Amino acid sequence: MTPxxxxxxxxxxNLRFTLLLGTILGVTVACxxxxxxxxSFESLTKSGWQHFYSLEYDQALQDFEGALxxxxxxxxxxxxxxxxxLYSELYKYNALDTRLYVKQGFxxxxxxPMDPAAKKRIRTLAERALSLSDNRLKANPKDxxxxxxxxxxxxxxxxxxxxxxxxxxxxxxxxLAARHDHEQVLKLRPDWxxxxxxxxxxxxxxxxxxxxxxxMAGIAGIHGDKxxxxxxxxxxxxxxxxxxxDARVALAxxxxxxxRNSDALxxxxxxxxxxxxxxxxxxxxxxxxxxxxxxxxxxxxxxxxLNYCKQGKYPNAHVEMAYFSLGEAMRxxxxxxxxxxxxxxxxxxxxxxxxxxxxxxxxxxxxxxLLAKRQEAxxxxxxxxxxxxxxxxxxxxxxxxxTPYTGR
Numbered sequence: 296m297t298p299x300x301x302x303x304x305x306x307x308x309n310l311r312f313t314l315l316l317g318t319i320l321g322v323t324v325a326c327x328x329x330x331x332x333x334x335s336f337e338s339l340t341k342s343g344w345q346h347f348y349s350l351e352y353d354q355a356l357q358d359f360e361g362a363l364x365x366x367x368x369x370x371x372x373x374x375x376x377x378x379x380x381l382y383s384e385l386y387k388y389n390a391l392d393t394r395l396y397v398k399q400g401f402x403x404x405x406x407x408p409m410d411p412a413a414k415k416r417i418r419t420l421a422e423r424a425l426s427l428s429d430n431r432l433k434a435n436p437k438d439x440x441x442x443x444x445x446x447x448x449x450x451x452x453x454x455x456x457x458x459x460x461x462x463x464x465x466x467x468x469x470x471l472a473a474r475h476d477h478e479q480v481l482k483l484r485p486d487w488x489x490x491x492x493x494x495x496x497x498x499x500x501x502x503x504x505x506x507x508x509x510x511m512a513g514i515a516g517i518h519g520d521k522x523x524x525x526x527x528x529x530x531x532x533x534x535x536x537x538x539x540x541d542a543r544v545a546l547a548x549x550x551x552x553x554x555r556n557s558d559a560l561x562x563x564x565x566x567x568x569x570x571x572x573x574x575x576x577x578x579x580x581x582x583x584x585x586x587x588x589x590x591x592x593x594x595x596x597x598x599x600x601l602n603y604c605k606q607g608k609y610p611n612a613h614v615e616m617a618y619f620s621l622g623e624a625m626r627x628x629x630x631x632x633x634x635x636x637x638x639x640x641x642x643x644x645x646x647x648x649x650x651x652x653x654x655x656x657x658x659x660x661x662x663x664x665l666l667a668k669r670q671e672a673x674x675x676x677x678x679x680x681x682x683x684x685x686x687x688x689x690x691x692x693x694x695x696x697x698t699p700y701t702g703r
Contacts, residue, residue: 336362336372343375348540349572350611352383370427370444377420377451384413389613389648390458391575407459417455424448439483443490446476450493470497471517488534492542495527499549525549532562540566547579556586574600574609578617585624594624615644619655626662635662642678653682657692664700672699 343358359375366372385391388407428445431438450473456466474497477490484490501512501519509519528549531542543562550559560583566576577600584593597620604612622637638659645652660675676692683689 336365340372340375343379344537347379347382348570350386350574350609351572352379352386352611355379356383368427370424370431370441370448373420373424373427374444374447374451377417377424377448380413380420381417381451381455384409384417385458386611386613387647389616389645389651409459414459417459421448421452421455437483439480439487442476442483443480443487446473446480446490446493449473449476488531489536489538491527491531492538492545495524495531495542496545496549497524498527499524499545503552521549521553532565540569547583551583551586556583556588559583560587572609574604574612574617577603577609578620581617581624582620585620585627590624590627594621594628597621597624613647615641615651615655618644619651619658622655622658622662626658631662631666635659635666638662642675649682650686650688653679653686653688656682657688660692660695661700661702664695665702669699 339358339362343355343362346352346355346358356376356379359372359379363369363372363376382391385407388409390407425445425448428441428448431441432445435441449469453466453469453473456462456469460466473493477493480487480490481494498519499521501509501517502521502524504512504519512519525546528542528546532539532546543566547559547562547566550556550562560580563576563580563583567573567580570576578597581593581596581600584590584596597617600609601614601617601621603609604614604617618637619641622634622641625631625634625637638655642652642655642659645655656675656679660672660679663669663672663675673696676696679692680689680696
């Protein structure tokens with residue numbers, strides 16, 4: 296769901312935005328409609344989401360596919376499979392790490408090297424879901440469930456287009472279509488709280504634009520209001536529906552954007568409490584501790600998280616992300632030797648996402664320079680450049696090859 300917001304920022308205003316992609320998990324739906332009442336469907340769907348929010352994507356996909364077999368004409372069931380396939384791939388390449396999206400420069404980064412077969416499946420599933428929803432809407436333009444399902448599909452497609460294809464205009468079009476469908480849902484059924492997640496996020500994003508960009512958006516009929524967006528997200532998060540988790544993900548993101556890190560931390564704590572096996576939520580709690588001025592607590596929290604990972608508490612944990620966060624926490628306390636070890640561990644383990652490894656190598660080089668380990672720093676800068684010589688991080692590393700990093 297968060298990339299849905301991101302594509303709006305990309306097209307409507309080039310803002311630097313601290314993105315909470317460590318917890319991006321899409322917008323989901325499993326509302327009761329005729330034909331879905333059998334216990335098998337409900338049981339498989341519930342189990343699927345439990346696995347999904349524990350980052351056990353293979354198990355989630357198995358459950359969702361089982362539910363879809365019994366309801367092949369259900370667009371929401373197709374969306375569930377689409378959700379699992381898409382986010383399994385994004386997580387595989389560390390594309391859900393917040394730190395990759397702190398700088399606007401990521402929009403010029405290379406596309407995620409997703410397997411062509413996975414890309415084809417994602418596109419096929421999206422087309423299938425849209426076709427099912429469109430067919431119902433042709434028969435009844437006020438079919439609330441079909442409008443809702445179509446909005447979900449458009450939101451997921453927007454996520455794919457932003458992060459994988461970098462197709463900004465197409466992603467924006469899908470994002471706006473998602474908002475329109477869910478606004479229609481709320482007009483027809485004001486009590487359909489799950490629809491407030493996409494609409495609320497959109498309101499906040501557009502409301503955050505600069506005055507000139509907001510005026511341009513208004514001419515195009517796109518309006519926003521930050522306070523209203525936060526309120527809608529809080530309502531969706533508190534309602535306990537299928538988008539409750541996603542609404543809180545977005546709410547924490549926007550609170551962080553507003554500098555309300557302590558408030559964001561409290562929201563994320565509700566996520567870690569409800570999903571105790573979700574590595575990304577736990578890591579974000581540690582990151583927000585640091586952002587709230589509690590770097591020492593953050594470092595201890597992340598060390599404990601790493602120990603839990605060794606014990607197998609967190610399925611499919613990408614421990615390199617935790618090591619990088621530990622490096623950041625130690626760096627902020629000027630504990631440079633510990634920071635260097637953490638960054639080097641992150642770089643060593645970053646075999647799935649070269650861009651992520653490059654950031655860790657650059658950080659390690661900077662710390663080596665601060666420790667007057669110039670030769671080690673040069674090795675790390677050269678290694679960072681070798682990952683991708685055309686990136687922004689490579690340019691920074693090249694600068695420090697000539698002039699040591701001083702922290703200024």
